[in-house]
Amino acid sequence: MARRVSPDEKAFNPVQAALTRSVLNPEEEVSPIQDHSPAPSPRVVSIEAHRNAAQPSVEPTPDASGEEQTQERFTREKRYLLTESEEDVLERLVKDMGKKLGTPLKLSHVIRATTSLLIHSRGELLKQSERMGKLKRPPNNDPAALATFEHNLARILDRAIRGSRILD
Numbered sequence: 001m002a003r004r005v006s007p008d009e010k011a012f013n014p015v016q017a018a019l020t021r022s023v024l025n026p027e028e029e030v031s032p033i034q035d036h037s038p039a040p041s042p043r044v045v046s047i048e049a050h051r052n053a054a055q056p057s058v059e060p061t062p063d064a065s066g067e068e069q070t071q072e073r074f075t076r077e078k079r080y081l082l083t084e085s086e087e088d089v090l091e092r093l094v095k096d097m098g099k100k101l102g103t104p105l106k107l108s109h110v111i112r113a114t115t116s117l118l119i120h121s122r123g124e125l126l127k128q129s130e131r132m133g134k135l136k137r138p139p140n141n142d143p144a145a146l147a148t149f150e151h152n153l154a155r156i157l158d159r160a161i162r163g164s165r166i167l168d
Contacts, residue, residue: 093110116167117161117167118157121160124159124163125156127160128160132152137149
């Protein structure tokens, strides 16, 4: 459960301004090491493709051609509760994925990618929700009923993601 923050307490900010600037304006940093990594495989999407995608935006940044583009800032935070064992399994999964991908990976990266996948599958999610029919959300103090409810949601998600067009 989320805790209340007193008015005089500094707001939680997982990404500091300097880090945000360095990510949004990588040209400002000069690295003495040149990248000699092989070209990405065809299944890997470049970061530039996402930077150039049409998205709502608020912060102007110059692109490679010198024209200004705007990018939306991360200003929203979502929290949810896990059991200790779920947290352990999830953290291990993220760590193992990072090892297999050969890059540092955080849970926030995986959650944001999952969010993109949900948004991409929106049409199929709504179709599968309609097929499932009415679900009654149980009270929070009934763990068995909540587990069944969430299992049914997982089934909807599974069917919808499998039924969606391939994510490019």
